[in-house]
Amino acid sequence: MGWDSRHLSLLPTTLVYILLACSLVERSECLNKDVTNLLTAKASLSDEDNPFLQTWDSGNSICIWKGTQWSYANGTSLNCDDPEVASDQSLLRDPDVVVTSIYLGATGLTGTIPRELGLLSSLHTLWLRENYLKGAIPLEIGNSASLSVLVLDRNSLNSTIPPSLWNLCPTLSILELDSNDLEGEIPMPANPWTQCSDLRELRLHNNRLSGEIPAFLGDFTALYAVDLSNNSFSGSIPSQLSKLSNLTTLNVANNNLSGTIPSFATHYDPSSFTGNRGLCGAPLTSNCKGGSSSSNGSTSDSGGSGSGALSPKVVAGIIIGVLSFFVVAGSLLIFLTQARGRVPNEKKQLHVDLKREFDEEEAAGESGKIVHFEGGETLTAEDVLNATGEVLGKTSYGTVYKAKLSSGHTIALRLLREGTARDRNEFVPAIQELGMIRHRNLVPLRAYYSGPKEEKLLVYDYMPRGSLADLLHNGSSGKPGLSWDRRHKIVLGAARGLAHLHTGLSTPLIHGNLKSKNILVDDNYVAHLSDYGLEKLMIPAATNDVITAAGNQGYKAPELVKLKKANTKTDIFSFGIVLLEALTGKKPGKSAEWDEVVDLPAMVKAAVLEEKTVDLFDFNLVRGDPRTPSEDGLLQALQLAMGCCAPTPVVRPDITEVIRQLEEIRPKVMSSVQSPPYTPDSASTRSREAFDY
Template sequence: MGCRSRHLSLSAILVFIFLACSSPLARPENLNKDVTNLLTAKATLSDEDNPFLQTWDSGSSICLWRGTQWSYMNGTSLNCDDPTVVANQTLLKDPEVVVTSIYLGATGLTGSIPKELGLLSSLHTLWLRENYLRGGIPLEIGNSASLSVLVLDRNGLNSSMPPSLWNLCPRLTILELDSNDLDGEIPVPVNPWTECSQLRELRLENNRLTGEIPSFLGDFTALYAVDLSNNSFSGSIPSDLSKLTNLTTFNVANNNLSGPLPSFMTRYDPSSFTGNPGLCGGPLSAECDGSSPSNRSTPQGSARSPSGGLGPKVVAGIIIGVLSFFVVAGSLLIFLTQARSRVPNEKKQLHVDLKREFDEEETGGDSGKIVHFEGGETLTAEDVLNATGEVLGKTSYGTVYKAKLSNGHTIALRLLREGTARDRGEFVPAIQELGMIRHRNLVPLRAYYSGPKEEKLLVYDYMPRGSLADLLHNGSSGKPGLSWERRHKIVLGAARGLAHLHTGLSTPLIHGNLKSKNILVDDNYIAHLSDYGLEKLMIPAATNDVITAAGTQGYKAPELIKLKKANTKTDIYSLGIVLLEVLTGKRPGKSVDWDEVVDLPAMVKAAVLEEKTADLFDFNIVRGNPRTPSEDGLVQALQLAMGCCAPTAVVRPEITEVIRQLEDIRPKVVSSVQSPPYTPDSASTRSREAFDY
């Protein structure tokens, strides 16, 4: 009897399992149509290890599908903050639930753009910026029923633009395809009456597009930003663009354009047209000839002779012009030859300077000495002194060089100016202390060389992307600006480096000269603080010069006017200024070009009082972004920066609190590799560890 009961029970279980597995709710074919299309797209977009797409699983709630936003077909957003909604597995099969936005920027996507993304009936935003996607843009994307924001820039797309893209009009508001490998001409709309009446941004720069700039762009009258720079467009700029009365940003630099600029182009900066030798007129210094046969008339008394040839006045003018050309060219050649003999080769200048400063045969003193720290053990004095390179910058206390060693490796060298370093008894223990510091967000000191006359040369790692200041303010025309994701990553890295100096050492170390020029960036956009601890190596007078310079540059805390000695709170103030600089894109302090002092905290306060906070943010971090500054953490970052810049030092946050808040406002679309939250242990993590952000 017992065996029979167990047999019946087992049979019941098997029947239950069979019914459950064959029920409509459990079959994959009964999944919501958008869910099915996304699961198909997942296989095309990435490998199995992508942490974002791993969450796209028919066994998990759609609220947990990273990078997606959902709503009901009636327009009501799905409230994924409600735990009951998150737990509702039937949403996967509810035909009324649709995906409305996909944000997968900088998430390591590979492969090609899946055509299934164009089949999502209610998708209005497709954001795949800064990935590794190749191939073309599927025709289905252009035939999407609801798409209005299409952002595919900074990938490897390598085909032509499909004409179907214009089928997204008139819904299309943002089209960003820049920094790819697109070729061919800008396609003509299939429908000649196409009106992109809502299109505000068109960004196609940094591709291989050819042909003429199409005149139909003049019909897209809502445009306020058009960037076609760094392509191979030819012909003239169409006069139809004069209809774009809202156009505030226009860039066609570095193409093959020619002819006179239309008169309405005078309102744009000349840099918008550089790299097109054939362009003339408008804001350009090159004047148009105006003497082409098509434009020239021959009134009575013209230059033509009765026989139809050139008249004597024209012949004389040509002769004089040719002679003038050779006189000017000859003078210029003499000048350049003399200048070349006077100016040393920049690549050899470092070698000459260092040999003169340090070579014992020239100084007659004892030989110099090189002291190694971790990572610099293979360097020799001969390697350093025979390096060739160039000057990167000069300060009141020394010169920084980019130096290339004979083995091809590049390093950075800081030469402390004579009379700025402390005496040997103080310098040696201080440099030994700095040489022991290691942190992934600090530039490591690899060695130092002490010359026969006690001159000092410090050897550091070279950072290929330069400084944060370079990335913010010295960008090339037509190149994409630094994204908010990367700016946040750099500032957070700088804060972690500062935290190590303040809390991760046996004795806290004050930076004392924190600014965007001293935040160096490597190939992976990881921040590395430089110039830390230099006050330990320099005499007080040199340190005072550093503080004074920081004031001129806008980074000095107000209390340093009296204190004359930096501390952790003044470092926090400087970090706050850097964060304001990152958010606004404005360089603090006195302008190099004109007598203007940019007081960033005062500027922010004024904007807040005038209720113009949204106007503060750098265009490069808000352009094309459908999220509000508050949703993207920009407003919170601004509040944090102003807290760091509080006039009263005691109310400024500690560095650990700064890091916590920065981690809380991490951009929603960031690199797929995340770092753990800040802890004292993670603050001292070595630079070779795996996490990147």
């Protein structure tokens, strides 16, 4: 249909309304994106009387905005010396005009650093030195795609250094955060492969930073100035800094460092190491115990003799060491002998009659009650109590049984530990809520039995393949290991189950005890999360026990030491540990047999620093597979896992992002590597697996 005179007559009026809406109703909608962000940022940076930021006004040409430099998106500088350009108001609305530098040093700025500055995609320099800014460095600053110079020194910034600043590494050349009130550790990059190849200056002195000087700084090979003085760093000077061949300035004075100064640092001025009572060796004049270098490079021995004879102290130390070895070896032998003798007795206790747990009450004429949920309607109390159970495991919440009913069906039963359940008025609504939850990646609660003395028995589906932990760590020597395809399928299913808890319910539900033992697997290798929601049924003391146990097993997020209450971010940390466990095949946490703690994130960081990343992966994942770890998605999965395990909670991805990345790195070809040999049954199983993925 063509335009007639009525349509044409309406056109001027329409344009007027559009222009009015733009200029009067919401002027910012018509402004350039960077202009809009700076106007929003202005409110956080100063009071209304600051003479510099008063020029930041949509009524002024951007050439008048003090402390800013602009260019076109193609890199051509904006020539504000040209009178026509300087007065051109249309630049405020030109989408191709971008801000490249902000210089507002010593301009009396107050307030906080606005996070909108992280939205300036072409910003090269942010220079806010010597102002009165306070608060935290916004995480969003790390999102700036072009930022090369970040100078925030001599303010009153507090809180911690956000790990997101390392996201700037592809372009970052100068980072100056000194003379503030920053605390905590120098954060690890969320991506362990981060290398600030262009970073030349790192100045963090005059703060309240603590922890060890991170070894990963040695990977930032362009550094020529590192100043960490006047903080509270502890530990030793990492030898990895020897890789910084361009380093001309190193200052670690006035910290709590200890140990021998590495040989690469002996040529620096002694003042760079003073104020560390535990540091010794050249270029300091203090000798290290046992004979170390003095400032002139000579050596002395602790015995005061010029001969090669051992001093009495050294001889005594050797004797004590030898005796200690025999004592430890003897104790270990006794322990192993006793442990070996206990095994048969423990196995004899595995099979139990569940009805015995309630015999005393039944004999007194009392009876319990069973409450059904979807799928458990045909169960009776007699069915449950007459089932013969095999102990599957014991946790802080109680004992889990594999129970065979008289009908031949198998179920899983959880007997809650006595005294751990909440009072009835809290327990009943909570378990009714849990009984309503249904998702293909969650183990469904079918019923619960409440005994005469308030004993609680929860009824679940039984998963025939056990848990992910069983598949990873309890395999028979003659069986092939779990393939990457199946591990990926299991962890992806677990992530989807966790996503339903976090985002699919009217009220988000925290798992709080996520670990490989609580990821159960059915015949088709579909993952089903168990143990979710039990915190709602239990008293706080029982929940604290679970958190403590999670710490011993290596799944507890570091912030739970203080928080004592799980949240979505602590769940993500635990998931990251599970993913690392699936990739490396190693159990996290403290070993039950040996006094050894396996810190999976630390193990990965060490391997990356030593350039042995490929050696991290479980041999079953790479043996005989023609695909490289990168082609197979293993490296990408490792990066995701480390992001989930980031020490700072806000840096960790949410579960939706975890699923997106896992789906992107899904193995492209269903590999038969380390999978059972072909049989008609196994072919049918693999067909179902592909369908269930």
